[in-house]
Amino acid sequence: MATKNHKPAPSQKMKLIGSLTSPFVRKVRIVAAEKFIEYDFVVDIPWEADSHVPEFNPLGKVPVWVMEDGKSLFDSRVIVEYLENVSPVGHLLPKDARPRITVKRWEALADGICDAAALIVVEKKRALERQDPDWIRRQLGKVRAGLKAMSEDLGPQPWCTGEFFGLADIAVGCALGYLDFRFPDIDWRRDHPNLSELYDRLMQRPAFRDTAPVG
Template sequence: MKLLYTVNSPYARKVRIVAAEKHIDVQLQEVVLSAPDCPVKDYNPLGKVPVLILADGDSLYDSRVIAEYFDNRTPLAHLIPKDNGAKSAVRRWEALADGVCDAAVAVMLEQRKPQPMQDAAFIDKQMDKVTRGLTVLNNDLGQNKWCVDDAFSLADIAVGCTLGYLGLRFSQVINLAEDYANLDRLQASLLQRQSFKDTLPVAN
């Protein structure tokens, strides 16, 4: 199997962490999405990473599909619970974390436009999603060590990847320690894991 990824994609980071936590051997191929010869569109018509190329040449996307595929490949340390209630809770955390990340990415892309072309109202709307989402994640975590049932899961991975992306792109406007202390504590715990250390985003 081969995983096409970019180093700062929080979605690709999510599946890289799942693969590491599950001890799944997968070949990693870093790509540049803007490059003319980028292979991503050959395997994902949406042109987005991550993309998992299977041994038979078929492909899987997006991150939620790939994460579940990895989790089902081996019974070792299930990151998506088999119990329906816990599974739904994990998926809800993942959906909210991904949604916060979607909004943050939208802001980043808008801010890359020349200043006169930027839509301030659009940026404000997306940042409102980010802050409201972080508030709910922070409050729902409370004083718990992990997001769901006191067990490390895909929920924690998804939240951790979102926090990593926000730290990379929005550290000047989002202060976890001051405004989202519970999430800051979770992030500190996650960064003790080798899978998170090995996949840290890179400032560019």
């Protein structure tokens, strides 16, 4: 699975560069798996001094997708759109503009929860006296408001947009899995039973089970 070889030779297999903990990387891995797209996974932690990520993404963030011609794509929302077009197998995004934008809205909400949660993780790595409790509270407020909005929008439906599984469910599942991983104290299952049922349904899929965050 993981190699240290970042540089793709011409016509080499596509590559995903990322960590095993990032919810954004997980989203890309799940989309690729659901669409049976082959690639090499290069584990690289962007926080480490010897990371090669900045050579592929000037923003120094993962995920990065390296195409066969060596050009790189980022961020995760761009990558998943690209993957959707690479393979017709297992459509995850509607073609029509209106339902498509609804899915992208779900993705923005789920990714936004991950952004806020990741900011808290970074803040909590600082020495206690350098942490800003107001900043942490502000980000936590976004996480809680985001969970509430997802739960209300999901309602009694089996999947985020109704009857069919797709990118919206993948993005929401990655956000919920990340909260379980980093914030076991946030009891989103108790507060939002419908999100809990959705996550259990998602975890029946091999693509989700195989990518649960580790670290």
